[in-house]
Amino acid sequence: MMKKCLMGWTPIKPIDVPKIYHYSNSMLTFKAYQAPLKHLPLIAKKVIYSYKYRIKKKFHLVEKPHYINFITTNKCNSRCVMCDIWKIYKIDDNKPKIKDELTFSNIEHFFIQNYDFLSHLKNVGLTGGEAFLRPDIADIVLLIHRLYPRIGLGIQTHGLMPELIRDRITYILKYFPNFGLAVSMDGVGDMHAKIRGISNACEKATRTIRYAKELGVKSITCGMTLTKENYHQIPEVKEYVESMGCEFSCFLAETSDYFYNSTSQYALNAQDLQKISQLLEPMDYHYFMSNLRLRIMGKRRSSLPCYAGYMQIVIDPYGNIKPCILRPQGTEGDEDVMGNIKQQSLYEILYNHKSNALRRKIEKCRCWCQCEVSTSAIIDPVDTVKWFARHSSQKKEFLKILGVKVHKI
Numbered sequence: 001m002m003k004k005c006l007m008g009w010t011p012i013k014p015i016d017v018p019k020i021y022h023y024s025n026s027m028l029t030f031k032a033y034q035a036p037l038k039h040l041p042l043i044a045k046k047v048i049y050s051y052k053y054r055i056k057k058k059f060h061l062v063e064k065p066h067y068i069n070f071i072t073t074n075k076c077n078s079r080c081v082m083c084d085i086w087k088i089y090k091i092d093d094n095k096p097k098i099k100d101e102l103t104f105s106n107i108e109h110f111f112i113q114n115y116d117f118l119s120h121l122k123n124v125g126l127t128g129g130e131a132f133l134r135p136d137i138a139d140i141v142l143l144i145h146r147l148y149p150r151i152g153l154g155i156q157t158h159g160l161m162p163e164l165i166r167d168r169i170t171y172i173l174k175y176f177p178n179f180g181l182a183v184s185m186d187g188v189g190d191m192h193a194k195i196r197g198i199s200n201a202c203e204k205a206t207r208t209i210r211y212a213k214e215l216g217v218k219s220i221t222c223g224m225t226l227t228k229e230n231y232h233q234i235p236e237v238k239e240y241v242e243s244m245g246c247e248f249s250c251f252l253a254e255t256s257d258y259f260y261n262s263t264s265q266y267a268l269n270a271q272d273l274q275k276i277s278q279l280l281e282p283m284d285y286h287y288f289m290s291n292l293r294l295r296i297m298g299k300r301r302s303s304l305p306c307y308a309g310y311m312q313i314v315i316d317p318y319g320n321i322k323p324c325i326l327r328p329q330g331t332e333g334d335e336d337v338m339g340n341i342k343q344q345s346l347y348e349i350l351y352n353h354k355s356n357a358l359r360r361k362i363e364k365c366r367c368w369c370q371c372e373v374s375t376s377a378i379i380d381p382v383d384t385v386k387w388f389a390r391h392s393s394q395k396k397e398f399l400k401i402l403g404v405k406v407h408k409i
């Protein structure tokens with residue numbers, strides 16, 4: 001049983017997981033031809049698996065989910081120019097929705113109820129809003145880690161509450177030393193404050209990174225969201241975060257219902273994109289940024305197959321299951337919501353006509369959003385292998401994409 005302590009429950013004994021959902025049909029068949037693959041090199045195995053996934057997708061057959069992007073809350077105390085999530089609960093009509101956000105028991109029930117169906121899980125990314133605003137975020141991390149000790153698990157944060165984040169990380173690290181962190185860094189000095197709408201934002205995010213480093217967080221990635229205002233700082237931000245021992249990554253600001261920002265005030269025009277592609281040139285060593293540049297320049301025609309709704313899913317703060325973060329967010333009943341975990345098991349949600357119709361609807365949808373592309377690249381490494389053939393010196397990056405010793409966040 002779980003013992004209560006000051007910060008919630010402390011992991012003591014393994015959770016007694018009820019074997020409710022035994023999902024085995026196609027998996028059993030697959031196991032029969034898995035055996036001869038045992039001695040093949042990892043890359044060959046991964047490529048063979050990717051063809052299996054492609055074929056299944058072609059016939060609209062769902063795999064057990066491998067990746068979950070979990071939007072733990074819509075609460076946010078930043079004021080970013082490119083995202084309006086922080087405004088959600090400032091609108092009076094939306095305030096009652098706070099109480100509809102998933103409670104710790106809802107989340108615990110979901111992961112225990114679907115334990116068998118999630119047996120292929122490889123990664124859970126916890127995000128928001130601002131995930132650290134949930135007082136129970138450390139308990140959520142430890143719950144998932146305890147149930148799935150081998151998966152990659154991390155939190156994406158704006159890093160603007162250094163002491164609070166430090167305390168919550170300290171607690172997590174006691175039980176889960178491989179926990180990963182992604183901290184937003186959209187500029188150095190005043191630029192970060194301008195983009196985030198919070199004074200001393202750069203200093204606060206830097207302090208969060210320092211605390212995390214001191215505490216021993218092994219994997220810290222700093223993501224820069226590119227808008228009209230800040231893209232010229234790409235080289236400075238890269239140098240700054242790398243000087244602190246973090247990995248740098250950047251991506252274009254997205255416009256979608258997830259970010260509640262259908263306005264295009266900060267949209268990048270052709271000239272901006274041209275300049276960004278020049279600034280990204282020295283980052284050819286990085287699979288995502290290298291391909292982002294090629295896409296901007298129109299030199300990358302093909303996209304990765306998208307496994308949203310098949311092997312990767314999003315849970316929104318209210319328990320709705322959606323294929324990806326860029327599809328419209330909404331209440332149950334919206335066409336891009338597959339179902340709600342408070343009412344159905346994940347198996348029931350993914351195997352119904354509505355979800356099937358949605359997967360067919362988005363079949364031809366293609367994007368280059370890092371959250372989604374990075375998982376597609378791991379699931380289906382054919383493209384990554386081709387990229388490595390042209391960038392053979394980037395062995396570390398290649399292995400990372402394949403998921404070798406990497407905890408994606």
Ligand code: SF4
Pocket residue numbers: 076077078079080083084085086128129130158
């Ligand atoms: S980008 Fe993140 S930190 Fe900024 S408002 Fe949106 S959810 Fe909050």
Ligand code: SF4
Pocket residue numbers: 306307308323324325326327362365366367368369372
């Ligand atoms: S291509 Fe991108 S936007 Fe379209 S469904 Fe896939 S992840 Fe979502």
